[in-house]
Amino acid sequence: MTTVNKKRKYEEENRCFRSEWEESFAFIEYNGKSLCLICKDTIANYKISNLRRHYETTHPQFSIQYPPSSKLRKEKLMSLKNCLQKQQGLLASCSNEDIRKIEASFIISWNIAREKRPYVEGEFIKNNLVDVINILEPTNEKLLKLITQIPTSRRTTERRISIINKSIENTLKYDLNNCTAFSIALDESTDIQDIPQLAIFVRCGSEEVHIKEELLDLVALRETTRGIDIKNAFNMVLNNFHLPIDKLVSVATDGAPAMTGKNQGLIGLLKSDPKIPKFVPIHCIIHREHIISKYLKFENVWNIVLKVIHFIRVNAKTHRQFKNFLEELKEDGDKSPNDISFYCIVRWLSVYNVLNRFNELLTPICIFLKEQGRQCLELEDKNWLQDFSFLTDTMQHLHTLNLALQGKEKTNVMNLSF
Incomplete structure (x- = not known):
């Protein structure tokens, strides 16, 4: 039986570049290939036959102009190498x-x-x-x-922005898959085009207790904002980001029935889902603060404050007279406010700013009202002033709390004094 000799592959020959080939054929080793110094062509392998064929076929005059082993040949090869290095630099x-x-x-x-x-x-x-x-x-x-x-x-x-977004998304996915636990916060609101948007935030912690929080996704809901709609959007985000749902520890929402409903709300639907582990439902502290500022009005105080503010700010002439009056009362170096703040019910956090500015200008306001022939006896009543000061101090604490909650990676909320 005849045996067939298996042809050896080039990789198995373990060939290497020889230094004498530079003198003989004007070749050097470059990036794992043989590079011709004369024409800059490359040959993929280290076979002397291929190098000789290229040299004798392409550059037959080189040996005549620069004889082998001569000083002139060495100087020419050195010049070619220096030129190549300059080009590479x-x-x-x-x-x-x-x-x-x-x-x-x-x-x-x-x-x-x-x-x-x-x-x-x-x-x-x-x-x-x-x-x-x-x-x-x-x-x-x-x-x-x-x-x-x-x-x-x-x-x-x-x-560029798309690339940055993809990079941030991949980094977030990696952090979530390698975290020890994570929590979710959801907030649903309507944009200027009347399209409901669901913002989903995530906060995760690593084994080194490094806390990281990011906006996970912003999902546009269709027509309704029921609990089942929010849950479907939430499940879609879980699948897109491949979140390790077994590491979920808490879900924060506002107090809307679609969020906190026991049966048809998001929290109720998540608790009844066997795929979702046990978690701690949290009512967002900012929404609770909003409720306090909404219902803690002290109407006997707040109605008087709004009445005075509207009298000064609604009429343009009266407003100009009030500002000129404050300018007349100012002395050199006086940094007191030069106007009274207007209250906007949408910006509920401005309650403290309005009350504080009203308190700073209380004496000028009383004088101005008397000059305008308007009587406001409550502004001189001690009981009313006590209630006004109490409401201002309360709103100041809420304002301080809100500022402390703003920004990322706020982990010391429990250390705040209420």
């Missing part, structure tokens, strides 16, 4: 400049996205940078050239 420098320009483009796009500015403002920012450099460093032409070459078009900015 130039390419590396250009590559680093391109990287810096792309990085600058990403920074501009990131700031545009963070400030919710139009994408076309990238060109506006670049033009401003050019003008600033022309003033501060007019002789730095290299920096000026780099800035003008930063890609900041609208489509480029859009692509």
